[in-house]
Amino acid sequence: MECREIRKLLSPFVDNELGAHDAFTVAEHLEACVPCQREMQHLRRLDQRLKAAGLASVEGVDEVRTDILTMLSPWVWVRRWRGVGVAVAALLFLVVGRQLFSAPADPEATAFGEALIAEVQLSTTQPFSLPWLDPHSLQDVLHQEGLVDLPNLAPAGFHLEGARICYPLSHPFVQLVYRNRSEEISLFVSRRWSRPLAGVSKREGFTIVPLGMRAVFLVSREPLDNFADVHQLAEEEVSALSA
Amino acid sequence: MRSRASFEQEAIPHLEALLRTAVRLSGNRARAEDAVQETYLRAWRSFRTYRPETNCRAWLFKILLNVLKKAAGKQRRDPLAEAEDVEVSGKLIPLFPEAEGGNRQDLLAAVNRLAPEFREVLWLVVVEGFAYREAAQILDIPMGTVMSRLYRARRELRRFLTVPAFAGKERSSGHGM
Numbered sequence: 001m002e003c004r005e006i007r008k009l010l011s012p013f014v015d016n017e018l019g020a021h022d023a024f025t026v027a028e029h030l031e032a033c034v035p036c037q038r039e040m041q042h043l044r045r046l047d048q049r050l051k052a053a054g055l056a057s058v059e060g061v062d063e064v065r066t067d068i069l070t071m072l073s074p075w076v077w078v079r080r081w082r083g084v085g086v087a088v089a090a091l092l093f094l095v096v097g098r099q100l101f102s103a104p105a106d107p108e109a110t111a112f113g114e115a116l117i118a119e120v121q122l123s124t125t126q127p128f129s130l131p132w133l134d135p136h137s138l139q140d141v142l143h144q145e146g147l148v149d150l151p152n153l154a155p156a157g158f159h160l161e162g163a164r165i166c167y168p169l170s171h172p173f174v175q176l177v178y179r180n181r182s183e184e185i186s187l188f189v190s191r192r193w194s195r196p197l198a199g200v201s202k203r204e205g206f207t208i209v210p211l212g213m214r215a216v217f218l219v220s221r222e223p224l225d226n227f228a229d230v231h232q233l234a235e236e237e238v239s240a241l242s243a
Numbered sequence: 244m245r246s247r248a249s250f251e252q253e254a255i256p257h258l259e260a261l262l263r264t265a266v267r268l269s270g271n272r273a274r275a276e277d278a279v280q281e282t283y284l285r286a287w288r289s290f291r292t293y294r295p296e297t298n299c300r301a302w303l304f305k306i307l308l309n310v311l312k313k314a315a316g317k318q319r320r321d322p323l324a325e326a327e328d329v330e331v332s333g334k335l336i337p338l339f340p341e342a343e344g345g346n347r348q349d350l351l352a353a354v355n356r357l358a359p360e361f362r363e364v365l366w367l368v369v370v371e372g373f374a375y376r377e378a379a380q381i382l383d384i385p386m387g388t389v390m391s392r393l394y395r396a397r398r399e400l401r402r403f404l405t406v407p408a409f410a411g412k413e414r415s416s417g418h419g420m
Binding site for chain 1: 247250251255258259262263266267274276277278279280281283284287314347350351354365366368369370371374375390393394397400401404
């Protein structure tokens, strides 16, 4: 076998992945070929360097471990539920009375927006009056709204931590809380939107209102029957907020 | 159903390997942490079907690679373009640092210039020590492909280490997963 062919086998040879016959052939060639011996030594030294460089410890492992253990502890039922494929949507909806949101000049819309922002800001330190939904209640709402088979709304890298009904202005909304290691995002969902909120972005029938850096207020003016798009839109919004 | 304690005992010890691999393959620390968290979340959700004879390390790496690829697809841009720790200088990178003054960062920078399909197989086999068969399972490719990619990855790496690094910036493809 010529050097050119042998050198193609050197890579699996140094990895001890050659079959006995080929390994013997390579070893026999190496005994008599100094250039190929050098080539193999180069390969091995390069591997040693790469392994030493790659295995150098990474920083922050303990923090990541703590985050993961924390992530696994609460809301186990929610994650299991998601795993089954249903929780995904976890969206509820809610009934927002009528005309909750109005044009920019509408004082009611402004009041609602401010109240909601205040509520969201409070949510990180104070619980809403209603408790988190248990699995049965959540399923009831999803069945009622025909949302059982909706895909996951979680932005990339976030996991669903919980869902609950909230009352920013005495009108019920469903709040879906997603979390990653450092951020919490709340999606407020309504299927029965009647009027757009001032100054919000509207795309393909969806209305998305960013609230500061940590929350996204997502509302649909139409029945939300395509949540894959919602997912994409929410993700884009989160990316924009994080930029 | 297997317990959380069992999961922690079997899966958590591989965290550091997963994190360093995610950092290297994604080129970004924050995305790497997110990917590792997502990996453990997925693993935990399917842990009830986990069997004791399963190679837990390979199983976690397979999940991680899938998470990274999915994330890279969503980004629709080269993840290494904004890498925090990936620097490609215009100087010559010596092959043997002890003789020519090179360093770890130079070598890792050269690794990051490899096409992602080469980089991931090189990393799994050389750094993480997976056998070809395991790497094939993790990457969901034939063993023959693992072998050929490794050969080309090593050849490319040596080329990067012996030619001006800035030449690699002209590559229009290959970064990202």
